[in-house]
Amino acid sequence: MNARAPKGTADMLSGVAQAWEHLQRTAQELFARYGYEPVYTPLFEHTEVFTRGIGEATDIVLKEMYTFEDKGGRSITLRPEGTASVVRAALEHNLTANGTQAKLYYAGPMFRYERPQKGRMRQFWQIGIELLGAAEPTADAEVISVLWRYFEALGIPPASMRLLLNSMGDDACRPAYRGKVAAFIRDRSGGLCEECGRRADANPLRAFDCKNPACVGVMAEAPLLRDELCGACAAHHSAVKERLAGLGIPFVEDPRLVRGLDYYTRTVFEIQVEAGLGSQNAIGGGGRYDRLMQEYGGPATPGLGFALGFERTLLAMQAAGVAVPAPPRAEVYVARVEGSPDGTVFAIAQALRDAGVAAEMDHQGRSLKAQFKQADRLGARFVVIAGPGELEVGEVTLRDMGTKEETRVPMDGVASAVDTALGGRSRTLHA
């Protein structure tokens, strides 16, 4: 058989897996302070959830979805992002009935069929929050600040982050602007790449995203939505900026920031980092999607959120030299000696664990010396030497690996002795 993980997927072994849990713990703790509650939606949905939500003309829907027919003949798609599912769930369970506000967060794998490269996987992890039912600009500022604070909490230097901000307008002003850009593209199509020429019809705004130098040059002269926002959108946008400035969160207005999902209205934002991501640069982003719920047939419900990528966040942390805290694999190592009754050694280790101490012992019949090496490698602060001599008189030797001090303690008092030595921080699980 082919003992290899599929293309674009990766096994997360101890080092990475621990970082993963650190990212999740940090998120849970921070998001809870803002009142967000966890939600777990299915990893797959009816395909329509994504085609309608994300937009038929987006790259995600056009060429990146893992879509298949299940045995019941339904078209199923592995989620390529989180917002569509959460909004679908909120609608299904009426979480925003009568204008109720819902604050949700999720974390888990997303799937997109793309060629993998640095910072891009076919299965990748995102954490995101969604704030539903909130139309005020303070909501935008809150969501953006959660994202910013999260990266700060992880230790990514604020100076290395760049927050980009833009407004996509709404139904009152975007259609007219969109028409203007389409006209502009048709007019100047000679100077644009083939792809952008085609964009005029389906998705003209995406031409702003093109990295082709010629296109960048031409699009630099294209009309900007910033200058065409309706009064309500302009007021909203400037209020968001005011709130952010009030928090001291630095942002850069980028009138050409266009995000790849069709559902955005008004505020869109992205946090970029310069080092570590290869040719990618965004570690998180999001925006407002006031029409999404209606798109699914629900009541008009404003909403917004962000998503951030685990892989990219980790790359950014590594580039910034941030270390991920890793707990010691053992605080105490219980060593057995030739002639020690296995059952007794085993019981001592168990007693320590029951008392809340991380304890490890040998299961391979290795020499005492090897056990000490192992204890050292695991980061154990103490080694309990359970030799026949000690056990005979109901005692055990407790060695402090730092000071090399050894004391004899009663066998049934090991847990409390260690607990005291560790500063009494363990909790007793079994009275």
Add this chain to the structure above:
RNA sequence: GUGGGUGUAGCUCAGUUGGUUAGAGCGUCGGACUGUGGCUCCGAAGGUCGCGGGUUCGAGUCCCGUCAUCCACCCCA
């Protein structure tokens, strides 16, 4: 989907103009007067040289194919 790079021990890599039993460092395991760690020293295990085919007296080393991987384009987290 397109382009380029790379595929040699668990990991990072070296392998000269193709020539006999494929190497190093790290890691792992064992040992240094036999119940004790982190340093040092000694030793050991571990490799279908991605896979298939071809050229050759002979290929890890050249050619073709294939797969995988990395990076980039597209686009995004």
